[in-house]
Amino acid sequence: MKGKNTFRSPWNVFLCGIGLLTLFVGYATASRMPWSEAPFTITVCLFAGLWVSIRAALCVAWVDASGVRYLGILTWKRIPWAAIEEVTCEFRSGTFMSSAMPVLKLKSGESVSLDGLAGYTTGDNENMRVTIHVHEMNAAHSLYQKRNG
Incomplete structure (x- = not known):
């Protein structure tokens, strides 16, 4: 990457x-x-x-060779790829709107929600923007794993 x-x-x-x-x-x-x-x-x-x-x-997430840096509404986090097991997309259904957000599953068993990157859709439709973000983060994580075995 x-x-x-x-x-x-x-x-x-x-x-x-x-x-x-x-x-x-x-x-x-x-x-x-x-x-x-x-x-x-x-x-x-x-x-x-x-x-x-x-x-x-200012809410943003940066993904590079070192890991994920996230500046949210209330938090600032720097998480190296070595601490991340996988990146998933968490869906939350609602009556009128559903939300999706990237979630970093850490090797320690914790989960870090990147709620500032959430996307919202009507009904149970998939949020393509968030899904693309998750795929791109997973691609960067896979590249890190290939380089560092």
């Missing part, structure tokens, strides 16, 4: 919009009433909106 593959979810744009909306609500609340009337509400809206919009915009 040459270089580094970068994986993002288009749903992060939606999350970024929610964060910006929350930020604007905090700003509008701060501009309409004195700070002393609702300091907690204003602070939470401003901080949460700023945090979600920035982290959603």
Whole structure:
């Protein structure tokens, strides 16, 4: 595998919009009433909106010869290929929408969900973007295993 593959979810744009909306609500609340009337509400809206919009915009996974680096909404993880047993796709069915996300199954028995790369579809349809991401990650993992026996 040459270089580094970068994986993002288009749903992060939606999350970024929610964060910006929350930020604007905090700003509008701060501009309409004195700070002393609702300091907690204003602070939470401003901080949460700023945090979600920035982290959603930066949410990404990088896959290269060393392993997987993942910057999620709440987490930052670096997992070497030597610690990964396989990459799978986890499906969660819902009434109206289903989700799929890449999951790293570690040799220690733990699972690491890359929830920032999740994809959503209606019904029980397969999410092709997430499936392609999982296949590409598995190809990189197979290449690592061939090189390092």
